[in-house]
Amino acid sequence: MHNEIIIIGGGASALMLASLLPKNSATVIEHNAEPGAKILISGGGKCNITNVVMGSEYYVGKSTFVQSALDLFDEKALLKWLQSRQLRPVLKKNHQYFCSQSAKELLDVFLKEGKKQKMFLGENVTNVSKRGAFFSVRTDKRTLNAKYVVVASGGLSFPKLGASPIGYEIAASFGHKIKRTAPALVGFTVQKEQFFFKALSGVSTEVEIKVADQYCKGSLLFTHKGISGPAILDASLYWEKGKIEVDFLPNFAWESIQKSKKQLSSLLPMPKRVTKAFLVQLNLDDKQGVKITQEELCLLQTLNHYSFAPAGTFGYAKAEVTKGGICTNEVHADSMMSKKTEGLYFTGEVLDVTGRLGGYNFQWAFSSAYACANSIKKYL
Numbered sequence: 593m594h595n596e597i598i599i600i601g602g603g604a605s606a607l608m609l610a611s612l613l614p615k616n617s618a619t620v621i622e623h624n625a626e627p628g629a630k631i632l633i634s635g636g637g638k639c640n641i642t643n644v645v646m647g648s649e650y651y652v653g654k655s656t657f658v659q660s661a662l663d664l665f666d667e668k669a670l671l672k673w674l675q676s677r678q679l680r681p682v683l684k685k686n687h688q689y690f691c692s693q694s695a696k697e698l699l700d701v702f703l704k705e706g707k708k709q710k711m712f713l714g715e716n717v718t719n720v721s722k723r724g725a726f727f728s729v730r731t732d733k734r735t736l737n738a739k740y741v742v743v744a745s746g747g748l749s750f751p752k753l754g755a756s757p758i759g760y761e762i763a764a765s766f767g768h769k770i771k772r773t774a775p776a777l778v779g780f781t782v783q784k785e786q787f788f789f790k791a792l793s794g795v796s797t798e799v800e801i802k803v804a805d806q807y808c809k810g811s812l813l814f815t816h817k818g819i820s821g822p823a824i825l826d827a828s829l830y831w832e833k834g835k836i837e838v839d840f841l842p843n844f845a846w847e848s849i850q851k852s853k854k855q856l857s858s859l860l861p862m863p864k865r866v867t868k869a870f871l872v873q874l875n876l877d878d879k880q881g882v883k884i885t886q887e888e889l890c891l892l893q894t895l896n897h898y899s900f901a902p903a904g905t906f907g908y909a910k911a912e913v914t915k916g917g918i919c920t921n922e923v924h925a926d927s928m929m930s931k932k933t934e935g936l937y938f939t940g941e942v943l944d945v946t947g948r949l950g951g952y953n954f955q956w957a958f959s960s961a962y963a964c965a966n967s968i969k970k971y972l
């Protein structure tokens with residue numbers, strides 16, 4: 593059986609690609625019973641589709657490679673494309689675009705568009721090889737031949753939603769290098785010096801984190817396993833090993849503190865429970881600001897650069913994305929085609945491109961799919 597294009601995976605990137613390709617030109621193979629599982633649970637069920645503030649600086653990966661795909665299909669082009677299909681994402685938190693009611697709105701757009709392609713669901717791709725001009729795609733049900741193969745099988749995060757290493761295995765079998773993968777946009781477990789964090793489970797506070805020369809601002813959430821929340825998730829993108837530095841009191845004006853008659857737990861702009869826990873750690877009493885000595889003030893100011901090494905992360909089971917992946921210097925930036933094998937393409941998270949929190953990963957899935965569709969359409 594000959595197909596023009598086989599798309600491996602039925603996630604965000606594959607569904608956008610299937611929508612962009614001419615009718616009846618592609619077959620999508622997805623091993624879940626339904627496509628787009630991650631879309632449905634993303635962004636707290638409302639899917640953070642993209643971001644007003646877009647650019648390669650919000651990604652970990654080769655910036656020229658990322659920018660090239662974003663330039664072809666950026667957030668404005670994506671919004672226009674969605675609007676022409678009656679989906680009008682709403683702006684929240686100043687710069688993030690979400691579905692107005694539920695992530696299903698986005699999936700429905702793709703399911704409607706996707707009708708123009710064949711979709712094999714509940715079918716697991718096991719291997720891809722190439723002989724002459726044709727690829728052979730083996731699944732647990734059959735072998736299919738195609739002129740073009742697009743690997744859009746995602747990363748390793750959330751295995752319960754179908755994540756598998758097949759994309760990396762296929763790439764490696766065609767001689768591609770894979771950058772070491774790790775869970776990202778994920779919480780940190782802590783070492784015993786920070787076990788006191790666990791008693792604060794459920795409390796969140798505003799912080800600024802410095803990690804590997806990057807700054808991540810936002811909420812830090814204490815959990816029973818360690819720490820999470822938007823600022824920590826972003827920090828996990830840059831963290832390899834070793835210490836991170838958390839400013840628990842960003843922009844706090846210390847000058848006035850020694851003039852105040854309020855207790856420290858009321859003075860410091862953190863939830864009282866957090867302040868009290870840190871006071872215990874610093875061996876300080878919850879005294880009035882006017883009563884603190886210069887030495888005690890210096891101790892308190894260490895909270896502006898509280899440095900510690902996380903024990904690890906919560907792992908792939910909890911990670912929103914996988915960092916690392918197929919090395920992009922072996923992939924054409926304008927088309928996502930392999931530089932090693934003509935007709936073989938990679939799109940989405942399987943590549944070594946990972947965005948920050950805020951809709952950047954779906955934008956990448958869609959922009960890379962667009963670049964790929966543009967290239968394949970020229971050959972058809």
Ligand SMILES: Cc1cc2nc3c(=O)[nH]c(=O)nc-3n(C[C@H](O)[C@H](O)[C@H](O)COP(=O)(O)OP(=O)(O)OC[C@H]3O[C@@H](n4cnc5c(N)ncnc54)[C@H](O)[C@@H]3O)c2cc1C
Binds near residue numbers: 717755
């Ligand atoms: C909890 C959570 C929330 C998230 N929220 C957001 C958000 O709000 N905004 C944002 O930008 N990003 C978010 N992300 C990240 C985003 O979902 C991914 O980056 C994006 O889905 C990647 O798209 P993809 O198509 O490359 O991979 P995926 O969407 O992972 O799709 C890959 C598909 O391939 C299938 N597959 C794998 N192996 C095989 C095989 N052997 N045979 C057949 N099929 C196979 C999988 O089942 C899957 O359906 C979130 C992720 C998670 C886990």
